[in-house]
Amino acid sequence: MGIVLNEKNMKWEIPEELGRDFVMKTLITGAMSDNKLTFLVCELNPGGELFEHLHETQFEIHYIVSGSGVLTVENKKFNVQAGSIAIGPPKEKHSLKNTGDETMRFLAIFSPALR
Numbered sequence: 001m002g003i004v005l006n007e008k009n010m011k012w013e014i015p016e017e018l019g020r021d022f023v024m025k026t027l028i029t030g031a032m033s034d035n036k037l038t039f040l041v042c043e044l045n046p047g048g049e050l051f052e053h054l055h056e057t058q059f060e061i062h063y064i065v066s067g068s069g070v071l072t073v074e075n076k077k078f079n080v081q082a083g084s085i086a087i088g089p090p091k092e093k094h095s096l097k098n099t100g101d102e103t104m105r106f107l108a109i110f111s112p113a114l115r
Contacts, residue, residue, distance in 0.1 A: 021048025030113025044098040052095040058110040067104030
């Protein structure tokens with residue numbers, strides 16, 4: 001193990017262009033992983049939304065830690081909750097909405113790393 005980090009020491013980022021009531025922490029960057037992956041912890045407040053978008057070259061994995069919502073992939077809707085995992089290939093449009101009463105917390109992994 002080359003690096004050990006603690007999420008508590010990382011700052012929340014508010015990428016307003018990506019969503020409403022959405023925050024994230026970048027835990028592992030491409031610079032830390034030889035550009036192999038990016039690892040984020042994300043939160044969506046109730047009613048919050050990660051806007052529709054796609055990634056040109058990255059696979060993306062979401063693991064829902066807590067909360068519930070609807071993941072839309074190419075206009076197909078999936079109910080997700082704690083324990084759900086989803087993987088999406090490059091160039092696939094997707095969005096995520098928190099439809100529950102609690103903050104949705106999820107992990108997002110991208111490979112290769114985001115740039």
